[in-house]
Amino acid sequence: MLSDAPVERRFEGLFEYFAAGFVEHATAGYARVQFAGAGSFNGYSVNGLEGFARTGSLLAAVIYSKHEGSARWAEILRTGILHGVDPRSNEYWGAIGDYDQRIVEAADIARILWLTRARIWDELSREQQQMISTWLLSATTKHTPRNNWLLFPAVIGVVLVSLHAQGSDGQLARAHAAFTEYRQYYLDQGWFYDRPQNLSENRPGAAGAARRAVGPG
Numbered sequence: 001m002l003s004d005a006p007v008e009r010r011f012e013g014l015f016e017y018f019a020a021g022f023v024e025h026a027t028a029g030y031a032r033v034q035f036a037g038a039g040s041f042n043g044y045s046v047n048g049l050e051g052f053a054r055t056g057s058l059l060a061a062v063i064y065s066k067h068e069g070s071a072r073w074a075e076i077l078r079t080g081i082l083h084g085v086d087p088r089s090n091e092y093w094g095a096i097g098d099y100d101q102r103i104v105e106a107a108d109i110a111r112i113l114w115l116t117r118a119r120i121w122d123e124l125s126r127e128q129q130q131m132i133s134t135w136l137l138s139a140t141t142k143h144t145p146r147n148n149w150l151l152f153p154a155v156i157g158v159v160l161v162s163l164h165a166q167g168s169d170g171q172l173a174r175a176h177a178a179f180t181e182y183r184q185y186y187l188d189q190g191w192f193y194d195r196p197q198n199l200s201e202n203r204p205g206a207a208g209a210a211r212r213a214v215g216p217g
Contacts, residue, residue, distance in 0.1 A: 015062065019073075022055045030080035031091035042101045049093045050101070052080055053108035060115040074119040077112060081120070082128060084109075085135040093135070098143040106139040107152040110159035121163055133165035140174060147185065147194040154178040 003010060026033045032048025033055060039047050056077055063070040063077075084093040096102045113121050113132070121129065137160065140153040157171030185192045 015058065018055055018058055022051075022059070023076075025051065026076075026080070027091055029083035029089065029091045030076050031084035031089070031093065045094055046101050046105070048091075049084065049105050052084065053105040053112070056080070056112050057108050057115075060112040063119055064115040070119070074116055077116065078120045078124075081109060081112070081132060085132050096135070096138045096142060099145065100139075100142060103139045103142060103144060103149065103152050106136055107155045110136055110156045114159045114162060117163065129163075130166055133160055133163075133167055136160060137165075137167050137171075140171060145194070146181070148182070148192065150178045150182045154182075 005013075021035065022033055025035050027048065031052060032045070033051030034044070034048045035051050040050075042050075059073045059077055063074050083089045083091040086092055093102060093105075096106065124132070136156050140157050142153070144150060144153065154175035157168065157175040160168040161171050182192070185194070187193055
């Protein structure tokens, strides 16, 4: 990235860096990517889910662009997601609760599925699709901080509707209501605020509780 190489090659190198790290630190079933370093208060399992979801979105974008080697990444993401949502798997991501970091990561899982629909979702069996949608749908009914977290269940719901997932009835209306509430917190020039009540409403340590503003994007 810091060289004088053409910009395309520099971004290619950056992708290779993240992709190599993903594979190196992934568990056997690819559902968790346990990057080295200090863990968060969310615990080992959720840290691994975050490692998968955040880098998986990059891999999904590469698949969407039909980049060379995308078939391999599609199989890795498919394997990881199926292990992650399966309660019988030792790499299960766990049940989603109120104010749960899994809600945030589930939105990225939904984005992965949307970007890779033709390569992953459409190739799954009905039972596999149901297992995935059941896990994701559970995130849309949980309590969240009343800030940008409102958008995560909304994203999940809209994606599941677009995938024609079982059980997604009513998700568009719920997503619209969440977005309407979020728009109330708009300040100016792309900035939103977290209302002060969040400090008392959120569970201790919930991500974003102490932030006063959420910037553009």
